[in-house]
Amino acid sequence: MTATEQRESGRLAREGTLRHSAVLGLGHHRASRVVPNAEVVGAIDSSDEWIQQRSGIIERRWATPEETVQMMSVSAAREALDDAGIDAGQVDGVIVATVSHLLQTPAVATAVAHELGTDHAMAFDISAACAGFCHGLALASDLVRVGTSACVLVIGVERLSDITDPTDRGTAFIFADGAGAAVVGPSDEPGIGPVVWGSDGEQYDLIRQREDWRDVLAAGNSRMPHLTMQGNPVFRWASFTMAKVAIETLEKTGIKAEDLDLFVPHQANMRITDAMARSMKLPEHVRIARDIAHQGNASAASIPLALRQMVKDGEARSGDLALLIAFGAGLAYAAQVIRVP
Numbered sequence: 474m475t476a477t478e479q480r481e482s483g484r485l486a487r488e489g490t491l492r493h494s495a496v497l498g499l500g501h502h503r504a505s506r507v508v509p510n511a512e513v514v515g516a517i518d519s520s521d522e523w524i525q526q527r528s529g530i531i532e533r534r535w536a537t538p539e540e541t542v543q544m545m546s547v548s549a550a551r552e553a554l555d556d557a558g559i560d561a562g563q564v565d566g567v568i569v570a571t572v573s574h575l576l577q578t579p580a581v582a583t584a585v586a587h588e589l590g591t592d593h594a595m596a597f598d599i600s601a602a603c604a605g606f607c608h609g610l611a612l613a614s615d616l617v618r619v620g621t622s623a624c625v626l627v628i629g630v631e632r633l634s635d636i637t638d639p640t641d642r643g644t645a646f647i648f649a650d651g652a653g654a655a656v657v658g659p660s661d662e663p664g665i666g667p668v669v670w671g672s673d674g675e676q677y678d679l680i681r682q683r684e685d686w687r688d689v690l691a692a693g694n695s696r697m698p699h700l701t702m703q704g705n706p707v708f709r710w711a712s713f714t715m716a717k718v719a720i721e722t723l724e725k726t727g728i729k730a731e732d733l734d735l736f737v738p739h740q741a742n743m744r745i746t747d748a749m750a751r752s753m754k755l756p757e758h759v760r761i762a763r764d765i766a767h768q769g770n771a772s773a774a775s776i777p778l779a780l781r782q783m784v785k786d787g788e789a790r791s792g793d794l795a796l797l798i799a800f801g802a803g804l805a806y807a808a809q810v811i812r813v814p
């Protein structure tokens with residue numbers, strides 16, 4: 474029987490209709506070492522003033538040796554489960570978005586699922602760089618909506634300090650460490666809107682690991698490959714193209730900018746955030762995440778870190794509509810509107 478015949482015979486058809494999904498809880502783990510600009514400027518011939526003006530970063534968080542990718546993931550996930558009032562045993566899926574789990578296999582998600590005490594949850598990692606958390610959220614939402622999964626943990630986690638060259642002027646002051654997590658489960662009301670996502674592989678080289686391991690070995694290098702970034706083209710792409718993606722996301726969700734309560738873009742650069750908000754003509758009442766000032770850019774962790782902080786600070790309230798938009802290496806991007814749990 475061909476695939477078409479199989480589909481037509483209905484033997485692969487699924488029973489039931491789609492249900493709604495929602496974020497049921499949020500958690501985060503902010504890496505504990507506070508690193509002010511003064512600590513990074515010496516190696517890159519820069520200044521506190523330049524970094525603040527060009528990026529909005531005042532200080533960043535770097536992990537201590539104990540704060541591994543797994544440890545920060547578990548810590549953020551426990552807070553999210555607690556926030557959702559859900560026991561780890563009810564979790565049947567764990568998706569970890571990261572580019573800084575330095576073992577290529579196995580996926581750190583399996584170790585995280587085990588340490589949390591899930592009941593043998595399906596677990597895998599995704600590599601979509603700074604866009605990873607929103608990719609994970611879209612996947613988790615669909616898994617729950619279809620009924621494949623009952624409850625999925627989505628974790629964005631990075632230890633970018635491990636793969637950042639402290640002498641690289643273009644990246645040394647930007648990248649940071651931390652983890653954020655969301656529990657995604659079924660809901661009576663729609664809580665996660667449709668995703669708008671995509672990639673532009675023509676710009677594959679703009680943000681990348683400098684070389685792969687074969688090149689490192691061939692060159693006889695004893696240091697691990699670092700991240701490199703052509704900041705200015707990335708800046709222009711993010712400021713203009715991503716604003717269009719954000720507007721498309723609102724249209725696909727069927728809401729207007731006025732209906733939003735929160736705008737939580739990837740924390741890449743304060744000027745990118747401001748440029749996007751201007752292009753989208755966001756009304757004054759929309760509260761904008763500005764976590765980058767004290768956290769730096771924590772890639773896949775940046776959006777859940779920022780959103781959780783807004784909840785803790787009382788800037789985000791249960792039921793608020795938040796537009797999330799994440800973008801980064803690849804170039805890859807993903808955006809959706811969610812209701813704050």
Ligand SMILES: CC(C)(COP(=O)(O)OP(=O)(O)OC[C@H]1O[C@@H](n2cnc3c(N)ncnc32)[C@H](O)[C@@H]1OP(=O)(O)O)[C@@H](O)C(=O)NCCC(=O)NCCS
Pocket residue numbers: 517518519520523527528603642643646680703704705706707708711741742745770772800801802
């Ligand atoms: C990295 C970034 C802050 C640099 O800002 P920029 O305004 O684009 O700066 P430019 O690269 O055009 O450089 C401007 C000037 O500053 C200088 N400069 C560059 N890095 C510097 C540093 N760390 N300290 C001081 N001066 C620096 C340059 O030499 C240049 O000097 P010149 O005008 O005399 O030639 C910015 O491009 C950026 O944030 N890019 C996007 C990052 C991002 O979104 N990442 C998302 C994916 S993770």
